[in-house]
Amino acid sequence: MKISAIAAFILASATSFAKTYPVTANALSCRSGPGTSYAVKKTYPKGHQVSISCQTSGTSVNGNSIWDKTSDGCYVADYYVKTGVNGYVTSKCGGGSSGGGSSSGSYCKKINSAGVNLIAQWEGFVASPKPDPIGLPTVGYGHLCQKKNCAEVKYKFPLSKTTAKQLLSDDLPKYTKCLAGYLNSKVKLNANQWAALTSWTFNVGCGNVKSSTLVKRLNNGENANTVASQELPKWRMAGGRVMQGLVNRRKAEIKLFKTASSQQAYPKCQ
Template sequence: MKITAISAIALATLSQLVSGYTINGDSVNCRSGPGTSNGVVRTYSRGDDVTLSCQTEGETVKGDSLWGKTQDGCYVADYYVQTGTSSYVVGKCGASGGDSGDSGNSGSSGNTGGSGFCKALNAASISLIKEFEGFVPSPSPDPIGLPTVGYGHLCQSKGCGEVSYGFPLSESSAEALLKNDTPKYSTCLGEMLKGSVTLNDNQWGALTSWVFNVGCGNAKSSTLVSRLNAGESPNDVASAELPQWRLAGGRVFDGLVRRRAAEVKLFTTPSSSQAFPSCQ
């Protein structure tokens, strides 16, 4: 077949799909999902070429929250890929023109209301998490023995080696680490909820604080999420369900009782700023 013409857009898209982008870091991990807590599938060396099938939002790395899915079926932080821009160069994962059916995050329920929901939390939500996680300048076991640092960062390696800030952390670097961590939890929260659920930024932040505390897996299987998806009043659901999450290591913790009460208070505080299903 003789091709006599091709549009500039089609040519650019074809180039992106078949041309490799160069890895610009040493020993860059390609992971099973767009975040450093996901397992390492393979490791690239500086100068390796990768082909991107799609990109998605994930954990922020060096100020860049984009991750690309490579020809190896794993995700690499955009910061380490020489695309020439911090914006999308291929389609979004799970969107038209991208890698259909892949949300870019493990554990998706398929209920996501869209990619426009807020990843960042408002100041009140960050303050709540900081208050109840407490400031830990160097890696140390939490009340149930898990190694944490900063404001609730759960260490993923010995000595929290994945943290790019030096120890002991300052309060400002600990807050920056927290803001790098929370998008993972707001992303999985967004993937649990149906697009028919509407939440303002206080409700969104309160729920992200809860997910940050209990984990994505526990939240996904919760009655709280199923009731929201069933269309019940968000304020009624949060007021009834959040206080149930007061156990750690099989026993009631006063700190969790107080945290749940603070999350309910924030959740039920009116706000005109929508955070889910679209960020406004």
């Protein structure tokens, strides 16, 4: 059956407007499955625009365990695709949402002021969009731009520190949602513990949190303060080397985590 000229035009138009992302590796292998042990089906050159149909977890590549299924039906390591975020940008392969979320949906969507201030302190303030140390355009307190010139931001540039805090507050539910989705209902966290882990999630990305030993240990019922004290300091590297800023940030997160609070935040917000 022949496709009509109008239908062909509509199909071509839909394809041309599909969301694509550039490859950052010189030669990126697209494999039959989400891992380095799978057979190579295609190779994409640097700068090639890939269309991502869904994402899933697989072999960790430089700390990023997310793999992208391309429109060609094969998988590439998300580490080598410039999506502009550290976590999922589309739905998970096989169904489900990209961010997770607790079954009850009653966890705290936002975090307390101590957590917001901690994130703001370590992310640093940027009034107008500009590239971060690895070349990704950011603004405010760590907001990664999703559109050209951060057009998705509803606040006027240059941002004030007040509007930057508001933008950060708008961004945080994405990270509390994925964090809640990776923890089981047996884990009990107060407001300070929840804020500290949200800061960590905001920094390392949802994919890394999902595959972390920290989450596994909490889900196994280990003492939360012990787990945080032992696991958070491990997240201190960037670009293959230890970064003092990350060492200091982890110390601040542990301090907040271990600060007593009578307010519960997960699995139920009180």
